[in-house]
Amino acid sequence: MSSKKKKKLSPTQQKYQAYAKIREPKRPVLLNSIRAFFVGGIVCTIGQVLQWVFMTYFNFDEVSAGNPTVAVLIIISVTLTGLGVYDHIAQWGGAGTAVPVTGFANTVASAAIEHRTEGYVLGVGGNMFKISGPVITFGVFSAFVVAIVRIAVKALGGM
Amino acid sequence: MLQGHQSWIFNNKPVILSSSAVGGPFEAKGPLAKDFDILHQDTRLGQDSFEKAEKKLIEQACEIAIHKAKIKKEDINFFLCGDLMNQIISSSFAARTLAIPFLGLYGACSSSMEGLSLAALMIDSKAAEYALAATSSHNSASEKQYRYPTEYGAQKPPTAQWTVTGSGAVLLGQRGEGPKVTCATIGRVVDMGLSDPFNMGTAMAPAAVDTIQAHFRDLNRDPSFYDLIATGDLGRVGHRIAGDLLRDHGLEIPPEIFTDCGILIYGDKQPVMAGGSGCACSATTTYGHFFKRMHKGELKRILIVATGALLSPLSYQQKESIPCVAHAVSIEM
Numbered sequence: 001m002s003s004k005k006k007k008k009l010s011p012t013q014q015k016y017q018a019y020a021k022i023r024e025p026k027r028p029v030l031l032n033s034i035r036a037f038f039v040g041g042i043v044c045t046i047g048q049v050l051q052w053v054f055m056t057y058f059n060f061d062e063v064s065a066g067n068p069t070v071a072v073l074i075i076i077s078v079t080l081t082g083l084g085v086y087d088h089i090a091q092w093g094g095a096g097t098a099v100p101v102t103g104f105a106n107t108v109a110s111a112a113i114e115h116r117t118e119g120y121v122l123g124v125g126g127n128m129f130k131i132s133g134p135v136i137t138f139g140v141f142s143a144f145v146v147a148i149v150r151i152a153v154k155a156l157g158g159m
Numbered sequence: 160m161l162q163g164h165q166s167w168i169f170n171n172k173p174v175i176l177s178s179s180a181v182g183g184p185f186e187a188k189g190p191l192a193k194d195f196d197i198l199h200q201d202t203r204l205g206q207d208s209f210e211k212a213e214k215k216l217i218e219q220a221c222e223i224a225i226h227k228a229k230i231k232k233e234d235i236n237f238f239l240c241g242d243l244m245n246q247i248i249s250s251s252f253a254a255r256t257l258a259i260p261f262l263g264l265y266g267a268c269s270s271s272m273e274g275l276s277l278a279a280l281m282i283d284s285k286a287a288e289y290a291l292a293a294t295s296s297h298n299s300a301s302e303k304q305y306r307y308p309t310e311y312g313a314q315k316p317p318t319a320q321w322t323v324t325g326s327g328a329v330l331l332g333q334r335g336e337g338p339k340v341t342c343a344t345i346g347r348v349v350d351m352g353l354s355d356p357f358n359m360g361t362a363m364a365p366a367a368v369d370t371i372q373a374h375f376r377d378l379n380r381d382p383s384f385y386d387l388i389a390t391g392d393l394g395r396v397g398h399r400i401a402g403d404l405l406r407d408h409g410l411e412i413p414p415e416i417f418t419d420c421g422i423l424i425y426g427d428k429q430p431v432m433a434g435g436s437g438c439a440c441s442a443t444t445t446y447g448h449f450f451k452r453m454h455k456g457e458l459k460r461i462l463i464v465a466t467g468a469l470l471s472p473l474s475y476q477q478k479e480s481i482p483c484v485a486h487a488v489s490i491e492m
Contacts, residue, residue: 024358106310
């Protein structure tokens with residue numbers, strides 16, 4: 001918790017939180033990191049294998065093989081989400097399953113499935129990007145800022 | 160009758176004529192499975208949404224309770240019900256089906272004992288001949304409302320709890336056979352400034368401690384009066400903190416009689432992290448498991464302290480901390 005937030009707490013609240021803290025189980029950070037390293041690595045290796053398959057058997061080059069590779073990973077992730085398996089893998093693998101392609105597909109698919117009961121327009125359409133929306137918003141905005149910086153540097157005679 | 164500052168003694172001893180517990184597939188795998196009246200294999204109960212399934216759970220629990228008591232639905236004067244959904248839709252919609260004069264309650268997971276204490280008060284004051292109190296929660300519906308979509312892959316910390324899918328109902332009457340509601344202590348809202356929705360046990364423990372202390376102070380009783388004192392859904396984390404806090408405050412409850420519904424309802428092998436939670440956690444455990452044990456004669460006097468975290472997804476996003484409440488009801492055979 002940030003120190004700014006702590007200041008607002010009364011001494012009794014602070015005392016209790018310290019009291020509770022030592023009695024709570026800790027997140028197993030090291031174990032989680034190791035699992036995330038391997039799970040994330042496995043996902044990336046699958047991606048690498050797919051890219052190799054597309055390059056070797058389907059006449060793609062290194063750049064153009066990217067699109068079908070990502071598409072296959074998305075299909076796998078969405079299928080696992082639909083079958084109710086992905087959240088269990090994520091509970092075990094943690095941050096490893098948040099690797100952009102599969103993690104992102106899972107956020108969109110899970111929200112779409114969840115809100116199917118509220119109809120296609122207000123439910124699926126309105127909620128599909130509920131979790132992934134912030135990523136898109138800030139991703140696009142960051143890209144915009146970086147592009148402006150690059151143009152400015154170029155105009156000033158840099159690069 | 161008021162006793163002390165915040166407790167009621169029910170001199171006319173409202174009788175629990177019948178009770179029921181309905182659960183889902185996850186509860187069916189738990190150690191208390193045999194104490195449920197119905198266990199569903201499908202979390203949707205054949206309905207097309209989780210919210211509709213939750214309504215169905217309440218309807219079934221109420222039907223079973225009414226059926227067991229062998230009285231007519233029309234004879235019941237009042238129906239008190241609460242759940243976790245926004246605008247307590249599950250309760251209101253079940254009340255539409257039941258067509259019994261209805262009071263909707265919201266005390267988050269403390270709704271079970273809130274309903275039971277108010278129903279007992281009605282019976283005790285002769286404001287009702289029969290009163291039905293019920294509550295429910297649904298794991299997927301709660302996750303959807305409070306946290307993330309059910310299939311979303313996010314890692315939960317070890318302090319997280321698993322919302323029970325189920326519903327419990329009790330039917331109270333003026334006279335008859337069964338356990339009697341003898342007194343109740345209404346808790347005040349306690350907020351220790353915690354704001355993590357994945358750590359409700361820690362947030363709720365002080366509220367439970369406050370109510371338990373008030374109960375023993377108001378009634379001038381000792382914990383040894385009870386065969387069992389159970390908190391609602393503190394889970395392994397919150398229950399341990401509550402036990403330590405009580406001891407530090409000079410109220411030692413022997414560990415063999417002090418338990419938590421959130422710990423009892425699921426087995427050690429089930430992936431529920433710190434334990435169960437939700438309105439149905441204390442409701443199904445009490446109305447199913449504990450009442451069966453009372454009927455068998457294993458328990459004579461029990462105190463149920465249902466704990467509730469009164470947060471909303473909006474208050475959490477606005478960086479508000481989690482206010483908590485607990486209500487205690489004493490039941491004697």
